[in-house]
Amino acid sequence: MSARAADPSRDPSRPGPTTPVTITVDGEPVTGVLGQSLAGVVMASGRTAWRTTAAGRAPRGLFCGIGVCFDCLVTVDGVRDVRACQRRAVEGAVVTTQAEALPTRVTSDVRAGEVDDA
Numbered sequence: 001m002s003a004r005a006a007d008p009s010r011d012p013s014r015p016g017p018t019t020p021v022t023i024t025v026d027g028e029p030v031t032g033v034l035g036q037s038l039a040g041v042v043m044a045s046g047r048t049a050w051r052t053t054a055a056g057r058a059p060r061g062l063f064c065g066i067g068v069c070f071d072c073l074v075t076v077d078g079v080r081d082v083r084a085c086q087r088r089a090v091e092g093a094v095v096t097t098q099a100e101a102l103p104t105r106v107t108s109d110v111r112a113g114e115v116d117d118a
């Protein structure tokens with residue numbers, strides 16, 4: 001150990017001042033901290049699920065938190081299927097939750113370019 005004491009105010013591992021950001025989630029303003037993931041901001045607002053699955057409408061939110069499972073998908077500024085755990089919150093981001101629709105059945109008529117009304 002060094003005989004000299006380090007100045008704690010110059011310790012680079014200490015967090016610096018934070019910058020608040022406000023995003024909207026389904027039209028509701030939510031405040032977070034610049035650099036925080038969208039998932040972190042959304043969860044801090046009290047939501048634990050923000051997507052439903054196509055089969056069974058099961059709720060989904062943060063699962064892996066590292067960009068692997070795709071459970072945390074949201075729409076950000078009109079772009080679908082953004083992983084909330086991988087996107088940093090920026091001021092004014094517009095986040096909407098997603099509800100997956102079951103894929104429509106593809107018939108031979110649809111494949112031929114005709115609409116399936118059934």
Ligand code: FES
Binds near residue numbers: 063
């Ligand atoms: S929580 Fe798994 S990809 Fe985001």
